[in-house]
Amino acid sequence: MPDISRPFLSVENLTVNFPTPDGIVHATESLSYTLERGKTLGIVGESGSGKxxxxxxxxxxxxxxNAIVSGQIWLDGTDLLQISDNDMRLKRGKEVAMIFQDPLSALHPYYRVGDQIAEAYRAHNTVTKKAARARTIEMLARVGIPQPDRRVDDYPHQFSGGMRQRVMIAMALINDPTLLIADEPTTALDVTVQAQILDLLQDLQREFNTALIMITHDLGVIAEVADDVLVMYAGRAVEYGSARALLTKPSMPYTWGLIQSVPDVTGPVDRPLRPIPGSPPSLVQPPAGCAFFGRCAFSSLVPGDRCAHELPELLPIEAGHLKRCHLEDVSVMYAESVEADRVDTATVEAGAH
Amino acid sequence: MIAFAIRRILVGIVMLLAMVLVVFILFFAAGNPARDVCGKFCTPEKLKQVTQVYGYDQPISEQFGLFMKGLVVGRDYPVDDKYREALAKSNPDLVIHCPAPCLGYSQHDALTVNQDIVKYAPVTLSLSIYSFVLWIFFGVLIGVLAAVFKGRALDRITVGITLVVYALPTFFIGTFLLQFVAIKWRLVPYPSYVSIADGGVIGWFSSLFLPALTLALFYMAAYVRITRAFVLESLTEDYIRTARAKGLRTRVVLFKHGLRAALTPLLSMAGLDFAALLAGAVITESVFNYQGLGLLAVTANKNSDLPVLIGLVIVAGAAVILANIIVDILYAYVDPRVRLR
Incomplete structure (x- = not known):
């Protein structure tokens, strides 16, 4: 029975652990977020952050x-973690669909793309082969593949990268899913094709009123498509809020670092890149305090050793904007960046003379 | 596609010619084959005569030319022209015509090599095809099951058994089956080869069961392990995740998407293993005393019957080259990525 009060998708305290010979990998720790139909949630983070x-x-x-999953995933009033394997299978591809990062390896090399797409349709609809094929061609046309009635019989390797990702999108959307998860759908594509694919996804989202989860490490993608943004670090949410709030007023040094590390095409050409130093902590033995401690430039501003010993909670700083950070006054981050800009500009100018 | 096939066949012919040359030089450089033909009580005069009659006194290049000519248009024995013409008048039955592709003449067997091979080939061919079907069917089936039930009892038992079987030499398996299954327990009649012409399909089928099983077990053990590995590897591929994300049944994910990718490398292995079997069933044939090509090779070796050995090496080499070409062409059908237009 659909629960009116619950959002369309509500992930609550989702924890995913992988037992390995080296110990338990805490891939995702008590993650919570919500998403309504027609809206887009961007999940950002570096590799291995649990996205x-x-x-x-x-x-x-x-x-x-062999993963151990706990928590709740409510989709349209059903907890997906409680239903049987077969019930989950029937939802998979029909209500929830996924687009993967590398379409070349995500498509089976030995089967025609048309057959692979039709297979997804026939798994959830009792239709003839002919009807499934017609629907496939219609879907290929819808995602912008030219001559879909001919291309339907081609193999994945005969498509370009962008066209292959369109095939994946056609496959994911053929059953009109209510929730679409796009796992770095543009990472393997070049920039101009990226923009086309993002436009296509947004068009289709509007057309089908789909809830979209866009997993990416590209903040440009987030700025373009996301309504809400969830920043993940070492398996946890570290900042969560509307895209506007998060991109204009980032409140967690990690988010700030991500934004700062994007090269600015309007700035001086010689401006050095500003990567976040270091690398993420082990997921097998997560640190006791903040996972970002050690890479964070601002932890010294927090009184005592709180960052090292005390895991910050994900707390609201304003309505609908949460952060997991002990740092209270974020203006120091912005100030430091202005200073860095000044230094860089001075260095570039000095170099020019 | 046809151009590709023709190109592969032409390359195959060149390879075959090169192989014939190397084999010919290797064998004839070993010494004068006439010495063995001449026999125990060989006088220098007789040896000289035999050497001349069979053409072994001519330079190797000349002999190779004659051999190649025999392969292409056929030839007559004895080799020496004058001697043969004289023989044709006095005793025409002793002049032997060897039609193309002539692989030589075995003085020891008093048969052309072609006749020898045709005589022994049916057993080996039957044995190879029979065991091939056995090992491919059961090897792949058990391999897939082991992969699907990875880590569970079925998988562990299967992997354990295949390891033991794989480690057992063929002569042990063959002798064991013969001693126990056929002789002691009398589960099957004592095996002796029955051709289809003599015993019908059923007689042929049952007469070959034990030796074919002997041959198949070794390969089956290997194929169980290889299939298991290929399927397991294939199950980690991204397209398996895609298949699951589409909501397909587990059975479809495993057998349609998982096994399909594993079949391609299996195909190329199976082709080569089959070709090797045509010349390599020596031990099984010896254990069961089946008159096949392997036994012919052993006998020829014992008798220093060089022409037969050369012929066998060429036939075996040709089988491997042919199997390679067939696998290459099949590959293009099985894997669309190598399909040539």
Whole structure:
């Protein structure tokens, strides 16, 4: 029975652990977020931050691995973690669909793309082969593949990268899913094709009123498509809020670092890149305090050793904007950046003379 | 596609010619084959005569030319022209015509090599095809099951058994089956080869069961392990995740998407293993005393019957080259990425 008060998608305290010989990998720790139909949630974070793992949990793909999943995933009034394997299978591809990062490896090399798409349709609809093929061609046309009635019989390797990703999108959307998860759909594509694919996804989202989860590490993508943004670090949400708030007023040094590390095409050409130094902590033995401690430039501003010993809670700083950070006054981050800009500009000018 | 096939066949012919040359030089450089033909009580005069009659006194290049000519248009024995013409008048039955592709003449067997091979080939061909079907069917089936039940009892038992079987030499398996299954327990009649012409399909089928099983077990053990590995590897591929994300049944994911990718490398292995079997069933044929090509090779080796050995090496080499070409062409059908237009 659909619960009126609950959002369309509500992930609550989702935890995914992988037992390995080296210990338990805490891939995702008590993650919570919500999403309504027609809206887009961007999940950002670097490799291994738990973006894909948490999203695969929505499709129930961890049922085929040794992962231990706990928490709740409410989709349209049903907790997806409580239903049987077969019920989950029937939802997979029909209500929840996923687009993967590398379309070349995500498509089976030995089967025609048309057959692979039709297979997704026939898994959830009792139709003739002919009807499934007609629907496939219609879908290929819808995602902008020229001559779909001919291309339907081609193999994945005969398509360009962008066209292959369109095939994946056609496959994911053929059953009009209510929730679409796009796992770095543009990472393997070049920039101009990226923009086309993003436009296509947004058009289709509007057309079908789909809820969209866009997993990416590209803040440009986030700025373009997301309504809400969830920043993940070492398996946890570290900042969560509307895209506007998060991109204009980032409140967690990690988010700030991500934004700062994007090269500015309007700035001086010689401006050095500003990467976040260091690398993420081990997920097998997570640190006791803040996972970002050690890479964070501002932890010294927090009184005592709180960053090292005390895991910050995900707390609201204003309505609908949460952060997991002990740092209270974020203006120091912005000030430091202005200073860095001044130094860089001075260095560039000095170099020019 | 046809151009590709023709190109592969032409390359195959060139390879075959090169192989014939190397084999010919290797064998004839070993010494004068006439010495063995001449026999125990060989006088220098007789040896000289035999050497001349069979053409072994001519330079290797000349002999190779004659051999190649025999392969292409056929030839007559004895080799020496004058001697043969004289023989044709006095005793025409002793002049042997060897039609193309002539692989030589075995003085020891008093048969052309072609006749020898045709005589022994049916057993080996039957044995190879029979065991090939056995090992491919059961090997792949058990391999897939082991992969699907990875880590569970079925998988562990299967992997354990295949390891033991794989480690057992063929002569042990063959002798064991013969001693126990056929002789002691009398589960099957004592195996002796029955051709289809003599015993019908059923007689042929049952007469070959034990030796074919002997041959197949070794390969089956290997194929179980290889299939298991290929399927397991294939199950980690991204397209398996895609198949699951589409909501397909587990059975479809495993057998349609998982096994399909594993079949391609299996195909190329199976082709080569089959070709190797045509010349390599020596031990099984010896254990069961089946008159096949392997036994012919052993006998020829014992008798220093060089022409037969050369012929066998060429036939075996040709089988491997042919199997390679067939696998290449099949590959293009099986894997659309190598399909040539």
């Amino acid at each position: 894909s793992v948490s999203s695969s949990a929505i499709l129930g793909l961890h049922r085929y691995s």
